[in-house]
Amino acid sequence: MTDQAQLHQQLIDRMTIGGSLRTEPWRRAAAAVPRHEFLRGGYFRRALGSDFTAWQPIREGDPGWLEGCYTDESLVTQIAGTIVPEDIRGRIMREPTSSSTLPSLVLRMLEDLQVEDGHKVLEIGTGTGYSTAVLCARLGARNVTSIEYDPWVASRARTVLGHFGTYPTLVTGDGLHGHGAGAPYDRVIATCGVRTMPQAWIEQTRPGGLILATLCGWLGSSELARLTVHEDGTASGPVLGGAVSFMLARPHIPPPLGLLPDLDDGKERETTIGTEVLEDWSSRFVVQLAVPDAQRLTMQRDRRTEDVLVDVATGSWAAVYSEGGRRLVRQGGPEPLWDAVEEQFGSWCAAGAPTLEEFTVTVTPLGQTIRW
Known part of the structure; x- marks a missing residue:
């Protein structure tokens, strides 16, 4: 067994023991997709010894690159909307804008999506293409549509997926609008955070279908929710818990605060x-x-x-x-x-400080409510 194959198997074993990888169809899908293929452009790690959040690039061939690809961690792949590892020598102190999500969360969410053979899935946020490839390995590329907001990220994912021999429907655009041309979908899954569940996702999901997405807020707390779409065009379902966190969809990122109010007033x-x-x-x-x-x-x-x-x-x-x-x-x-x-x-x-797993999300054409 090669070093890469051994690292891959160890990751699958860890995810199985940890409970994020729970069923044989998803184990086979995870085993069919080597994560390092989607990280050949490198990734960023937090730089040690800095008082600020600084990032340093790890490129293919650098010491620890392959091992890092198979750690159960989210790996930053883009900084400040345009900067990738090959652009940097040294360190950079800017905000991450794209990443490869930790594999255990990818597989936990795919398990929580409750797919069945033949289901059509809409994925919001192609990213590196890793989760897209796992979906294709499970359902077949013809049943997978994936949308990426960033044209450069989308282009790179398309190239890697093609090199991997996988050809799902790939769309570049605002995932908050979904992709009506492929509707209706049996499942919708989002690998970005949203403040409110977009109405387009509900409209493009068949009655009885499921939407799995992370609901976020500007104070930095977020949770995974799974909604069932109803015949009347509404959707509702539980918060699943687990303190799941994703980068916000770019249209949902908070605006700059600008000039602060007079804090001595009031x-x-x-x-x-x-x-x-x-x-x-x-x-x-x-x-x-x-x-x-x-x-x-x-x-x-x-x-x-x-x-x-x-x-x-x-x-x-x-x-x-x-x-x-x-x-x-x-x-x-x-x-x-x-x-x-x-x-x-x-x-x-x-009310007894109910756990977040006791919260319910309801979305109607009038808006979204979250209650315990």
């Missing part, structure tokens, strides 16, 4: 909760439901740390901090943001 009062609700994954998910258009930043002001929420839709803001043993909030703008946080968090606690 009304100050004591608050029953502090910023600990923003540190815990579950409570932060709950808070996002109350202030879905808010972004968070942390600032040092007047020799204290203030956590600030700014609502980009209304201009409302709230600064939360501690002083003299008291928890304080100062708010400004048309809507008192922290009042909404306190009310939502208080209702959740009064």
